[in-house]
Amino acid sequence: MSDSCSETVRFMKLAIDQANLAMDALEVPVGCVIVDDGKVISSGRNRTTDTRNATRHAEMEAIDVLVEQWHKNGVSTSEVAEKFSNCTLYVTCEPCIMCASALSILGIKEVFYGCSNDKFGGCGSILSLHQSTSTVSPNNTQVPLGKAFKCTGGIMASEAVLLLRTFYEQGNPNAPKPHRPVAVACRE
Amino acid sequence: MMNNQLSTCEIVYIPEKEPHDLHNQPTEFVFASAIDPKHANHIVRRLNQIAPLEHLRHVKRIHKKVLEGGQVELSVMLCLASEGDNQLDTVPPALQELISSFQLSPFITKVCKYAASSKEEWQEQCKIWPTSYHPRTYNIDGITGFSDENAESIFKFMQSAIELATSDDLIVNAAVIVDPSAKQIISSARDQVFAWSTNKENSSSDLISNKFATNESFQVNESNNHLKQPYTGVACLYPWQWAKQQLHSHGSYYCHPLRHAAMVAVESSAARDRYLFPSEQNTGEKYIELDHENPSSASSPAKRQKTVCTTVENDDQSKARSQTSNQLSERPYLCTGYDIYLVWEPCTMCAMALVHQRIRRIFYAFPNPNAGALGSVHRLQGEKSLNHHYAVFRVLLPEEAFHKCHTDEVPETKETCVC
Ligand SMILES: [Zn+2]
Ligand SMILES: [Zn+2]
Numbered sequence: 351m352s353d354s355c356s357e358t359v360r361f362m363k364l365a366i367d368q369a370n371l372a373m374d375a376l377e378v379p380v381g382c383v384i385v386d387d388g389k390v391i392s393s394g395r396n397r398t399t400d401t402r403n404a405t406r407h408a409e410m411e412a413i414d415v416l417v418e419q420w421h422k423n424g425v426s427t428s429e430v431a432e433k434f435s436n437c438t439l440y441v442t443c444e445p446c447i448m449c450a451s452a453l454s455i456l457g458i459k460e461v462f463y464g465c466s467n468d469k470f471g472g473c474g475s476i477l478s479l480h481q482s483t484s485t486v487s488p489n490n491t492q493v494p495l496g497k498a499f500k501c502t503g504g505i506m507a508s509e510a511v512l513l514l515r516t517f518y519e520q521g522n523p524n525a526p527k528p529h530r531p532v533a534v535a536c537r538e
Numbered sequence: 539m540m541n542n543q544l545s546t547c548e549i550v551y552i553p554e555k556e557p558h559d560l561h562n563q564p565t566e567f568v569f570a571s572a573i574d575p576k577h578a579n580h581i582v583r584r585l586n587q588i589a590p591l592e593h594l595r596h597v598k599r600i601h602k603k604v605l606e607g608g609q610v611e612l613s614v615m616l617c618l619a620s621e622g623d624n625q626l627d628t629v630p631p632a633l634q635e636l637i638s639s640f641q642l643s644p645f646i647t648k649v650c651k652y653a654a655s656s657k658e659e660w661q662e663q664c665k666i667w668p669t670s671y672h673p674r675t676y677n678i679d680g681i682t683g684f685s686d687e688n689a690e691s692i693f694k695f696m697q698s699a700i701e702l703a704t705s706d707d708l709i710v711n712a713a714v715i716v717d718p719s720a721k722q723i724i725s726s727a728r729d730q731v732f733a734w735s736t737n738k739e740n741s742s743s744d745l746i747s748n749k750f751a752t753n754e755s756f757q758v759n760e761s762n763n764h765l766k767q768p769y770t771g772v773a774c775l776y777p778w779q780w781a782k783q784q785l786h787s788h789g790s791y792y793c794h795p796l797r798h799a800a801m802v803a804v805e806s807s808a809a810r811d812r813y814l815f816p817s818e819q820n821t822g823e824k825y826i827e828l829d830h831e832n833p834s835s836a837s838s839p840a841k842r843q844k845t846v847c848t849t850v851e852n853d854d855q856s857k858a859r860s861q862t863s864n865q866l867s868e869r870p871y872l873c874t875g876y877d878i879y880l881v882w883e884p885c886t887m888c889a890m891a892l893v894h895q896r897i898r899r900i901f902y903a904f905p906n907p908n909a910g911a912l913g914s915v916h917r918l919q920g921e922k923s924l925n926h927h928y929a930v931f932r933v934l935l936p937e938e939a940f941h942k943c944h945t946d947e948v949p950e951t952k953e954t955c956v957c
Contacts, residue, residue: 421793
């Protein structure tokens with residue numbers, strides 16, 4: 351367990367680095383990395399203020415980087431699907447309903463998140479879009495309506511919350527940043 | 539051409555929760571008692587202190603009945619009761635005291651459990667025990683009906699969405715964002731899941747004509763759908779099918795599984811905003827959307843700033859702005875005050891994107907039984923935890939509306955709306 355735990359924490363720390371970049375840019379501090387085969391292949395941070403597009407969440411940013419890159423490299427549609435099905439996302443805050451749907455549409459393999467998102471969360475808090483839904487067809491077989499992905503929360507949650515709390519409380523972007531505690535939470 | 543046909547159709551409000559069976563609304567048992575009208579004020583004031591009944595705030599405390607001969611009989615709701623429980627044992631002591639001091643004789647009766655969401659529901663509720671009815675919890679035009687003029691402009695904008703959806707061989711979903719105060723289109727887009735162009739700002743890039751491989755799930759979907767055709771090119775209807783696309787064309791195309799029409803239209807409206815109102819930093823003001831992805835533990839009651847004034851502008855931009863809005867120096871916060879027209883009910887991703895971008899009203903023509911998030915599979919307009927709520931309407935159209943766009947020669951059909 352300790353190996354996979356330390357790897358999870360290692361990637362979540364990189365997601366938190368992304369959240370810090372967002373904070374520095376006066377954006378809501380949420381960040382993420384996308385990992386394939388033990389390697390970070392994309393990262394993203396929230397850019398809603400700068401773009402004036404409230405859908406530019408960290409996850410969407412990181413996904414667009416990948417799609418763009420694969421397109422340039424001439425990767426085919428079925429290969430894109432294959433690649434996403436091998437990817438794991440590490441994000442500091444539970445994906446919102448929009449991002450959780452997007453991750454299901456892409457068919458991502460697994461998601462690890464930090465703090466939960468009580469207002470918008472799409473991975474258990476408000477809706478559970480990571481669980482597959484299905485409908486019963488006329489000939490009585492289950493037909494899946496969406497793709498499920500494995501989802502684990504609470505990874506370095508206190509660090510993620512602290513960043514958000516600092517952001518919302520400081521108001522003044524020039525206020526000194528708090529030092530970040532190194533306490534580590536890993537649940538499996 | 540199709541105006542006549544469109545204007546015969548209806549606009550239906552899609553409420554926050556599924557309407558209850560009018561004559562079979564959920565009820566709850568309560569203790570009530572007849573009281574002397576002289577004591578009514580005193581008793582109600584005391585009851586509000588000792589038995590407030592928070593979750594039944596829509597239920598009136600007093601039930602007034604006018605008997606033959608004009609005599610008035612008053613009953614008062616005392617507290618909750620359980621079915622078949624005629625004992626007052628569970629009633630709190632303070633209430634017991636009140637009952638004995640006014641010599642009340644409690645009986646069990648029913649009241650409606652949930653606040654009425656329509657006038658019809660409310661009228662039915664009052665036959666059981668009077669309730670109060672607040673037609674609108676927020677101020678969005680249209681929930682109580684549209685004027686002819688507004689209805690006409692709604693049909694007009696829906697028509698442009700349908701024209702966009704059918705502007706290529708492959709019918710896809712289309713989105714049109716509108717500023718209703720200026721009756722002006724802010725941005726519009728077709729689905730761009732498969733596109734030749736890699737230019738994201740170009741919302742009308744050509745799409746590859748393609749068809750899905752037929753598989754089992756399509757047969758299911760067809761049977762659930764009101765429409766005769768499956769419309770497999772519509773991204774919100776088949777969000778998970780992009781990977782199974784069989785393309786007739788080869789060569790360099792751009793595939794982005796998330797570029798549904800609504801997402802692209804939101805992106806274009808943001809790009810337009812950045813162009814028209816370039817840098818708000820010059821005024822020293824900065825947006826911070828305080829409740830974005832904000833977990834409750836970090837929430838803040840601070841108010842969001844809704845508009846920002848800019849002082850720096852060039853001629854082009856100010857010209858464009860004066861066309862767009864009567865308030866020259868004000869720009870909307872995201873899509874606050876804007877409406878979006880979609881041919882199909884949006885999927886969960888798109889519907890949540892429209893919450894984030896603060897769209898005021900959504901109009902769609904056809905339901906989305908596979909993935910629709912405005913009543914079909916989910917109902918985001920009724921998710922209380924969300925920080926923004928839009929009003930949702932369905933514009934009832936016949937399927938023939940699609941074909942009307944292609945050829946004006948199609949003979950007039952007597953077919954009525956798909957309801
Ligand atoms: Zn999100
Ligand atoms: Zn969609």
